[in-house]
Amino acid sequence: MQGVQVTVxxxxxxxARFLLGLRSLGHDITVIGNTGDDVTxxxxxxxxxxxxxxxxxxxxxxxxxxxxxxxxxxxLKGELxxxxxxxxxxxxxxxxxxxxxxxxxxxxxxxxxxxGVTLSEVTRRLCARWQPGVxxxxxxxxxxxxxxxxxxxxxxxxxxxxxRLHAGVAxxxxxxxxxxxxxxxxxxxxxxxSADVVVLPPSNPVVSxxxxxxxxxxxxxxxxxxxxxxxxSPIIGDAPVRGMADACLAAIGVETSAxxxxxxxxxxxxxxxxGWLVDQTDKEAADRLTEEGLPARAVPLLMSDVDxxxxxxxxxxDLAEELRR
Amino acid sequence: MQGVQVTVxxxxxxxARFLLGLRSLGHDITVIGNTGDDVTxxxxxxxxxxxxxxxxxxxxxxxxxxxxxxxxxxxLKGELxxxxxxxxxxxxxxxxxxxxxxxxxxxxxxxxxxxGVTLSEVTRRLCARWQPGVxxxxxxxxxxxxxxxxxxxxxxxxxxxxxRLHAGVAxxxxxxxxxxxxxxxxxxxxxxxSADVVVLPPSNPVVSxxxxxxxxxxxxxxxxxxxxxxxxSPIIGDAPVRGMADACLAAIGVETSAxxxxxxxxxxxxxxxxGWLVDQTDKEAADRLTEEGLPARAVPLLMSDVDxxxxxxxxxxDLAEELRR
Numbered sequence: 033m034q035g036v037q038v039t040v041x042x043x044x045x046x047x048a049r050f051l052l053g054l055r056s057l058g059h060d061i062t063v064i065g066n067t068g069d070d071v072t073x074x075x076x077x078x079x080x081x082x083x084x085x086x087x088x089x090x091x092x093x094x095x096x097x098x099x100x101x102x103x104x105x106x107x108l109k110g111e112l113x114x115x116x117x118x119x120x121x122x123x124x125x126x127x128x129x130x131x132x133x134x135x136x137x138x139x140x141x142x143x144x145x146x147x148g149v150t151l152s153e154v155t156r157r158l159c160a161r162w163q164p165g166v167x168x169x170x171x172x173x174x175x176x177x178x179x180x181x182x183x184x185x186x187x188x189x190x191x192x193x194x195x196r197l198h199a200g201v202a203x204x205x206x207x208x209x210x211x212x213x214x215x216x217x218x219x220x221x222x223x224x225x226s227a228d229v230v231v232l233p234p235s236n237p238v239v240s241x242x243x244x245x246x247x248x249x250x251x252x253x254x255x256x257x258x259x260x261x262x263x264x265s266p267i268i269g270d271a272p273v274r275g276m277a278d279a280c281l282a283a284i285g286v287e288t289s290a291x292x293x294x295x296x297x298x299x300x301x302x303x304x305x306x307g308w309l310v311d312q313t314d315k316e317a318a319d320r321l322t323e324e325g326l327p328a329r330a331v332p333l334l335m336s337d338v339d340x341x342x343x344x345x346x347x348x349x350d351l352a353e354e355l356r357r
Numbered sequence: 358m359q360g361v362q363v364t365v366x367x368x369x370x371x372x373a374r375f376l377l378g379l380r381s382l383g384h385d386i387t388v389i390g391n392t393g394d395d396v397t398x399x400x401x402x403x404x405x406x407x408x409x410x411x412x413x414x415x416x417x418x419x420x421x422x423x424x425x426x427x428x429x430x431x432x433l434k435g436e437l438x439x440x441x442x443x444x445x446x447x448x449x450x451x452x453x454x455x456x457x458x459x460x461x462x463x464x465x466x467x468x469x470x471x472x473g474v475t476l477s478e479v480t481r482r483l484c485a486r487w488q489p490g491v492x493x494x495x496x497x498x499x500x501x502x503x504x505x506x507x508x509x510x511x512x513x514x515x516x517x518x519x520x521r522l523h524a525g526v527a528x529x530x531x532x533x534x535x536x537x538x539x540x541x542x543x544x545x546x547x548x549x550x551s552a553d554v555v556v557l558p559p560s561n562p563v564v565s566x567x568x569x570x571x572x573x574x575x576x577x578x579x580x581x582x583x584x585x586x587x588x589x590s591p592i593i594g595d596a597p598v599r600g601m602a603d604a605c606l607a608a609i610g611v612e613t614s615a616x617x618x619x620x621x622x623x624x625x626x627x628x629x630x631x632g633w634l635v636d637q638t639d640k641e642a643a644d645r646l647t648e649e650g651l652p653a654r655a656v657p658l659l660m661s662d663v664d665x666x667x668x669x670x671x672x673x674x675d676l677a678e679e680l681r682r
Contacts, residue, residue, distance in 0.1 A: 139399050
């Protein structure tokens with residue numbers, strides 16, 4: 033397959049690394065990005081997952097951290113902390129990593145949003161600089177935010193649970209606030225409808241891909257597209273490849289395994305998948321899923337470098353091609 | 358005189374340096390700060406004169422530049438320029454010096470203003486960190502901006518004329534937009550009414566002190582206060598001590614001389630002054646003004662260091678004391 037239209041639903045770091053590999057294969061890629069972890073801090077609108085994809089594909093990401101900018105400094109953040117301490121104002125967070133270079137993105141985005149520009153158009157303008165080599169669309173233009181209700185009764189923004197608490201307090205509910213009033217951003221449904229292949233990369237099934245699917249209309253589009261939908265497991269063995277997906281899966285009562293995540297997505301048309309990739313160490317899960325009617329393959333799923341990610345992407349496209357026949 | 362209540366109408370760099378000297382004398386100082394050069398850039402509300410006073414008295418000013426922060430970097434500004442170039446967006450300025458540390462002040466101010474906090478309260482919160490040793494009040498809480506109509510017909514924000522064009526195109530009108538709807542901020546009229554001395558430092562008579570006086574009620578308060586009102590000439594010989602006050606004076610048809618500026622302010626009660634200080638090299642102007650009924654003294658008016666500023670402040674207080682008898 034050459035020059036196929038690939039539409040990818042992507043979260044942050046994992047999605048971005050997968051996309052680096054996929055892009056190297058030379059296809060025409062549209063990315064539907066997660067906006068559930070968007071947050072307003074210090075009055076600035078921050079879209080961590082969109083930025084991670086944009087910076088990663090644009091060559092500006094911090095290789096070490098996987099988020100934020102390379103050669104970053106945190107001087108402005110230090111100032112904000114000094115003001116906050118003096119004003120005895122503990123309402124604003126110090127635990128969120130806002131670098132000086134990164135903040136420029138948020139300043140511009142906030143300015144444009146306040147002027148009434150849509151998030152889609154803001155993202156397009158920001159990408160004009162970064163040239164990510166893919167079409168990056170937010171899942172929706174309306175502000176949505178993932179809120180997490182903890183077992184101790186508190187409800188906090190996803191970022192507070194994830195970044196501040198490191199998911200250390202168990203979640204009992206994870207919800208995308210604003211979802212019911214949201215609509216797929218311009219181009220999102222079209223990208224699913226007209227795709228040759230739709231890929232669910234090994235992003236978090238709950239707070240990344242799950243959030244995108246919470247925007248009314250997107251899951252339905254996945255169910256009806258003529259393109260094969262292939263997913264890659266974010267779980268290897270009984271642990272997430274990266275991040276704390278296990279804490280999210282526990283909150284929705286899904287076991288942390290490649291098999292369980294596939295069952296959670298489900299098989300089309302009632303579910304979302306036509307095919308599923310698990311890690312080579314989970315061959316048993318692949319065999320079981322295939323036997324149960326969901327074609328699954330076991331391949332190496334560790335994104336150790338761009339070549340490894342590219343091989344994963346190729347395996348997904350190969351499975352899609354096989355399913356199409 | 359010890360422990361007197363001194364109220365000062367101040368602009369930016371010149372006012373701040375005068376205040377450094379005055380503060381060293383140990384009096385109780387309220388500063389009514391100019392907000393006419395306030396500007397919104399990149400969606401951030403910037404109050405250059407208030408910040409210059411705050412940073413200068415708080416020990417954070419750049420000694421070399423006289424504005425902005427010491428040990429400043431300009432990384433974020435470089436990012437904004439890169440985005441602007443890529444987006445082909447030339448609406449936002451690159452000529453305004455926004456440092457990374459400085460921007461933290463604007464981010465916080467903008468956040469608080471958007472939450473409905475008044476500029477007075479925002480200024481108080483920012484000063485909680487800087488501890489300037491004076492009470493710093495904006496002239497008004499309402500947004501006002503000095504706009505300059507140039508001889509070529511364009512009308513531009515004061516900052517564009519001053520910083521971008523270096524006042525290189527002559528102005529034919531200088532106007533404080535929003536002034537008619539503005540009110541003196543809480544404490545401003547009280548600070549004038551209850552002062553032992555009111556001082557007009559050698560700030561720009563048009564775009565600093567003139568702007569403050571454009572807020573309805575402030576000039577009247579100066580006319581009626583029982584405190585003596587003493588001013589210091591921003592002009593030595595036929596040139597401004599610093600800045601481009603001559604370009605501003607030309608726009609309002611006032612000659613660039615210590616004598617003409619005093620006549621522009623006028624003598625109370627129809628005008629604003631009870632006494633006037635000119636530089637020692639302008640003794641003739643002092644004699645002439647005194648003869649014409651406005652007591653004036655010639656003293657050194659170059660603020661070469663804090664001691665020199667303190668001596669000027671002391672001379673102003675001495676003249677006030679003399680006038681009070």
